[in-house]
Amino acid sequence: MIIPFPVKSTIDSRRSSRSYKMIDVEDNVMKSIKDFAKSMEVPFEHDVEIRFFKADPTKTLYTVMKSPPDNVAFIAETDIVSISKVGFIGELLILFAQSKGLATCWYGHYKLVELERLMPHLQSPEQLKESNMGYGYSKGVTTGRRAICITPLGYYEEGGLRLMDRFTKKTSSFRRKEIKELLENPDEYEKLSEDVLYALDLGRKAPSAANSQMWRFGYEDDFRTITVAMPVGYKHFKWEHPNVDIGICASHIWLGLIDRGYNPSVTVNDESGRAVWRFSV
Ligand SMILES: Cc1cc2nc3c(=O)[nH]c(=O)nc-3n(C[C@H](O)[C@H](O)[C@H](O)COP(=O)(O)O)c2cc1C
Structure with a gap:
């Protein structure tokens, strides 16, 4: 498996950007990203769609910042395993874009209503009603294919560093x-190989x-399989x-193992209402 970007430095340099120049992504860069999206190889079957769309320079879609012209939506069914595959596939695209300077x-x-206006993709008006407080994603399990997450794709606007950016820079980022x-068992730390620690x-x-x-x-x-999952019963206070x-997270571990020369077998299953990823080397 050949990953078309340097794994560690790309992961280390990526940050969430909440301020963009209102200009199109250069044609040749956009083409390379679209080619990557089409030919991306992942170690599992899936039907996640990566859809590119244009947005207006208003704050309607992202609510805290203006949309740059170019954006991407990750579309899938809403069962647990499909949702988790969106994370894996979306992050590969995001890291590829990062490696191209975006x-x-x-x-x-x-805002789902605005997304649907810019990029019609829902199968029924009922799906719009499922959106939580008029924006974002919906509470609980929903039906049908729909955008799970989106991302802007553009050039960072240095001078426009917004409050949210400053806040996350100081705190979470x-x-x-x-x-x-x-x-899960911190006592096992000493037993982990250098390669596994690199991936983790x-x-x-x-x-x-x-x-x-x-x-x-x-x-x-016997430490040949790494599992990645959230704790059973985990609930986030506002992210459904x-x-x-x-x-x-699973995509980063997979990239780390490949970077260290492994070709791990990968599975993902719904176990106790959460996605459990397994990497066996
Ligand atoms: C699945 C997912 C959804 C997110 N949703 C939002 C969002 O709705 N609004 C936002 O400002 N940031 C959102 N973020 C960005 C996170 O706040 C950010 O990734 C986190 O604080 C870590 O910072 P970093 O990405 O700069 O490393 C989301 C991140 C993930 C992974």
Whole structure:
């Protein structure tokens, strides 16, 4: 498996950007991203769609910031496993865009009515009513295919650093839990190989809604299998779909293992109402 960007430096340099220049992504860069989206290889079957769309320079879609012209939606069914695959696939696209010099930001709480206006994709008006407080995603399990998350795709506007950006820069953005705090059994830390620690270090750097870092790492099969999932019964106070975040974290671990020369077998299943990813080397 060849990953078309440097894994560690791309993960280390990505940040959520909430301020964009109101200009189109350059044609050749856009083409390379669309080609990547089409030919992306992932270690599982899926039907996640990556859809590119244009937005108006208003604050309607993202509510706290103006949309740049270019944006991407990740569309899927809303069962737990599909939701988690959105995280995995979306993060690969986001990291590829990062490696091309573009800024991005995972968004779960976009305005669905505005998204539907810009990019019609719902199958019934009922789906619009499912949106939570008129924006963002819906509460509980929903039906049908729909956009799960979106991201702007553009150039960071330095001077336009908004309050939200300054806030996250100081607080969440660079802060991550240590690997030890994320192990289901912290006593196992000493037994982990350098390669596994490398992959988990990239996993812990994944972005998550409100920087919640709800993933936990476990082992099976005499440390040959790494598991990634949120704790059973985990609920986020305002983000309804933390299985997206688990898929994002899983993609970083997968990239880390590939970077270290492994070709892990990968599975993802719904277990006790949450997505559980397994990487076996
Ligand atoms: C699934 C997901 C949904 C997110 N939704 C939003 C959102 O609706 N609004 C927002 O401003 N940031 C959103 N974020 C960005 C997170 O706040 C951000 O990733 C986190 O604070 C870590 O910062 P970093 O991405 O700069 O490393 C989301 C992130 C993820 C992974």
